[in-house]
Amino acid sequence: MIIKSAEILCVGTEILIGDIVNTNAAYISAQLSELGISQYYQSAIGDNSERLEHCIKQALSRCDLLIITGGLGPTYDDLTKETVAKLAGVRMVTHKPSLERIKSFFESRNLTMTGNNAKQAMMPVGATVFENSCGTAPGMALEISASRFDDGSEDIYHAAESSVRTIILLPGPPHEMKAMFEDQVKPYLATRSDEILLSKNIMLFGISESAAEYVLSDMMLMSSNPTIAPYCGDGEVRLRVTARAKTPEVCEKKCAKAIEQILHTSVSDYFYGINTSLEKAVVTEACKLGLHVTTAESCTGGLTAGAITAVPGSSAVFDGGVVTYSNDMKKKLLGVRDETLRDFGAVSPETAGEMALGALELTGADISVSVTGIAGPGGGSEEKPVGLVYIAVASKAGLTNHPSHPVLCHPSASVCSHFTSDNTDITVLRCQFSDSRERVRTLSVKSALAALLSALRLAGTRKKH
Amino acid sequence: MIIKSAEILCVGTEILIGDIVNTNAAYISAQLSELGISQYYQSAIGDNSERLEHCIKQALSRCDLLIITGGLGPTYDDLTKETVAKLAGVRMVTHKPSLERIKSFFESRNLTMTGNNAKQAMMPVGATVFENSCGTAPGMALEISASRFDDGSEDIYHAAESSVRTIILLPGPPHEMKAMFEDQVKPYLATRSDEILLSKNIMLFGISESAAEYVLSDMMLMSSNPTIAPYCGDGEVRLRVTARAKTPEVCEKKCAKAIEQILHTSVSDYFYGINTSLEKAVVTEACKLGLHVTTAESCTGGLTAGAITAVPGSSAVFDGGVVTYSNDMKKKLLGVRDETLRDFGAVSPETAGEMALGALELTGADISVSVTGIAGPGGGSEEKPVGLVYIAVASKAGLTNHPSHPVLCHPSASVCSHFTSDNTDITVLRCQFSDSRERVRTLSVKSALAALLSALRLAGTRKKH
Structure with missing residues (x-):
């Protein structure tokens, strides 16, 4: 099964009241881009089961893969896993290796494990479980037949490609989520994408974004593979060159050629390196x-x-x-x-x-x-x-x-x-x-x-x- | 007209490919929380007119106020204003003070103003224009009759309170957006909310989030006004105490009482200050x-x-x-x-x-x-x-x-x-x-x-x- 399009849904009231910046969405987006998986929507909602269910249904009607972060914790307002299991129509059972891991997590810290922590080891039947190397909540991937969501709704803008949809659940704390994504989710997804994206960042200092854009505007408009996009921040300009191909080698070649062209223009006066700081x-x-x-x-x-x-x-x-x-x-x-x-x-x-x-x-x-x-x-x-x-x-x-x-x-x-x-x-x-x-x-x-x-x-x- | 609920929609492909972290959403969320305006959804989409129109309609079916950031620039892919005007069924006209400001922005920097910059001064008829003190794109607020969006859709979870909906458009660059929000949007919204929220942060160092939660769990569950919520980051725990009332004075009193109670518990050993670092x-x-x-x-x-x-x-x-x-x-x-x-x-x-x-x-x-x-x-x-x-x-x-x-x-x-x-x-x-x-x-x-x-x-x- 090939995944073409994805959506990200971040669950947590702390996002909606502005108490934390949603860095998870940016991280996962960048990772999906590298894997060649497109995205059209990102959303965040609070810890509310009804809205969660609504958002999951809507997302699955328009993409192949839905990645949800947050709501895997031990407390009463952590509802993500339960909601997904209900939608998929499967039971929750204890995943023994996770239970053992959670137990030893508490033991190694001399802490008492309370009943609600055992809840974190409950998993929908059929899920692929991702270990959490930095915390207690495991993640998971679950494949669901599209027929469960095909309600003929009108807002199917980007109909998914396949008849099976994948939901991936990841913990909310960024360091737990990142470690899990890097070690387990990336390999899981890499086999489900037929092309990869590869980006190189041309780093410039001393030129404004608009000046860089002015010099390169024709090149940017005419390029489609690789694409060239300027980003600025803290006085620097980053030109992101992104190639799409079946293999990293072909991507590398495409990028190298574009970089050479760009550095033949006057922006080279401001150039200090590729993929560096x-x-x-x-x-x-x-x-x-x-x-x-x-x-x-x-x-x-x-x-x-x-x-x-x-x-x-x-x-x-x-x-x-x-x-x-x-x-x-x-x-x-x-x-x-x-x-x-x-x-x-x-x-x-x-x-x-x-x-x-x-x-x-x-x-x-x-x-x-x-x-x-x-x-x-x-x-x-x-x-x-x-x-x-x-x-x-x-x-x-x-x-x-x-x-x-x-x-x-x-x-x-x-x-x-x-x-x-x-x-x-x-x-x-x-x-x-x-x-x-x-x-x-x-x-x-x-x-x-x-x-x-x-x-x-x-x-x-x-x-x- | 009183605004009870809001949604935030951030427009920009750079968000979806993970090239920037969406700090705008967090900033606006925090500001809306302070103004006592609730949020249930946040979303991000790319620079695509069709999806933008779809998202605006959906959001307006479930909230009183929609705040959109991004897409106000001079280039072909900046479509937010045009899409909103089309939905509202109003023409776009040149807003002369904005055109003058843009002209002098370019003059003062000895730069040539191109035709597409004049596009930034076009505004939907009836809009309240917000000046941009840090850049060229002005923002705006537009009120639209709800009848234009009432399509009987089933996903009206949080039906808006009023028959008029407000759309606010803000520029994407965070420093432009923040200055505009602080100086112009906040006063505009303050008159449209009947209660305010006020938060105090109790800062703790040396205690884990779960330990703090363990000590305060009863207090957190029983409190509704003010609410008490723990957040952790970089080894610190922040307890956010949030009161809701008609006046800042009443909020202050409610917070002070809760803070006193919290500092009577064992977390006081880890306390180092209120609203500080x-x-x-x-x-x-x-x-x-x-x-x-x-x-x-x-x-x-x-x-x-x-x-x-x-x-x-x-x-x-x-x-x-x-x-x-x-x-x-x-x-x-x-x-x-x-x-x-x-x-x-x-x-x-x-x-x-x-x-x-x-x-x-x-x-x-x-x-x-x-x-x-x-x-x-x-x-x-x-x-x-x-x-x-x-x-x-x-x-x-x-x-x-x-x-x-x-x-x-x-x-x-x-x-x-x-x-x-x-x-x-x-x-x-x-x-x-x-x-x-x-x-x-x-x-x-x-x-x-x-x-x-x-x-x-x-x-x-x-x-x-």
Whole structure:
């Protein structure tokens, strides 16, 4: 049986009152896309048996596969399994391996298992059970004959392909759901799709989404396999290239060709990698060159270091960094001069430069990046408004050799000074961000990472010569 | 006209292929909850006119208010406004103030306005237009007589209360949508609801959700106004107390009474504040006591400092901190001894203690917290598995006076040593987290903040005596 179309239904009152963001739907959608299974509808409802039954019937009238998350818990308002069994017209029986697993889950934690936990081991007859490696509620898949749902309803927009419909039930907690999907549901579904989708993400920094779209609009409109779609977030643009074919190899080839075409356009000036992030690109590049990097942060307060160290293996190129929030710390840890702070202030190209220089000296790294700015909401002035941020990159002399400018920078940014001091090259960027404190900090981190990456790439070019 | 029930429909293929997480739905749900407007369904569909029309009709058959996000852009696949106008049976006309705003948006950015941008200023006759302060697409509200949708369909589960239905269209980009909702939609809706909801969040750290539920189950089952609901995430439990009444004052009173009852139970051992976060509580407590805090981080790589500095005003109590990822940096910046690293390793109570001590000396703060651990995925051993993390809090002698243990710690954590060194009290916690690198780091940051907060609260108690 081949599954062509799917729907996702997320059950939980906490979604409807806005208490949680429905990340499960996005995760499952992305997974289904990769498996080549289309979706036309997604829904969320509360913990209500009547509405659940209605939604399941409606979904099964228009798709081959319905994935439901949530409502598998032990309490009275967890109704999903019971509702599905009723619709399928099958009994619920105890699934012994699940009961054993639940028992040992409680035993290993020295907890008392209450009666309602045993309810979690009850499964509709005929279900394929998915083990829960992170919690107590098992998941399941159940195939149901379409005749049970064919009520001649008018809203069958996308009639399912087959005479059998599949319902998959997954637990609501995202980490339980993801582990189950990855380990068990994906292999289960992979055999039920006749084509696969494969996506590659072309990562750009320093160009707006509309500018990228302008450059590529003809290419995007004319492409159907692979498709090209731009997405933006936090100052970055991601071009998603998606190919559909019978095998991964054919998909790879189709993607590679499209990527080559795209990188022949002017967006290549903003390109930093495929399927990566700025922090991963920084760590990869530094590893390749055998160079150590460091950070000196004021307004970003440790988040740049936090991003770099999020990358497994970053310890090979990052020994440490400092957060110098007050002027005193900038002087004490980084050797920023009293006169500099007095004459130009903490948020100035001069201070940024001395911070970057100090960080090199303090840590012995090859390249450093510093960030100082006004994250807001308070602290701005007419001369130095909220969102003004200076970013400096310092590197041992000759390593980057006065780059004319870092290649990758936010559209609002420009190079405001270069200088050499104590055998060190320093380049300072001036950025003006807008929006909230959170966003100013996020864009500052991204810009700092991009500046660091640009310096590393330049160092790589120099090394070759 | 009073609005009792609403539905949210998010339009955009990027949602269905899992390329973005639908945060708009969660935001609007939370806002509607506050306004006392109930929801029973949420859906998402792609950029498809036929399905859009079907979903609008279905939604209007079962609610008073339908909020649609997305599809207001300038391109061919943005169809929401046109579809709604067609359903309402009204013409589209140019809304001149919107056209002027769009023109000046382009002029101020020195960009050429193309013809399709003018399309964004077209509005259905009779619509209330909402200005877009962050982008080009205006939003709108339109009231439609219910008779246009009453097709006798069977799936009218929650028949709307009134004979007039309201459709609100909002732009898809979250920052545009939020600004518009906050400034214009909320006041528009506030006059159309006869009761309000008000929620207070009781924040707990160190207790599992099931344990909290066990303690409070009777209270939760018996409460209807206010309701009490537990939510968990990243090792924290949030108890949401929600009251419904005609005025905020009555809501406040109802909530206060329930909170008092809850804090009379054993969950109060894990309580750290109302409507706050660990980092906000740390900054608030430190400000109150006039004490400075600092951080020395290894496996969390700057994220603890990043969390503290996310709080506006944190500069009053946080001067800076260090990220010491390598052993060399631990020695150089924090004075961790060679012998300690050699005999006990970087991930040990001894190293954590010396890191916290070194951070106090380096920064001159009153209380410091250090974190060292194995975040994974590599680097673990049988003796020191991935997820093993030591957290130390050091404070000037007498300030916290050998706390028997920090009050707030993750269920997996326990105090493994106290000692006094150089007039400093040091307490070390041993934590064993599981799951991914990201989650180990997140739980480590939360635990470090909780340990810091516990020390501050103890210092506050001492100060009073």
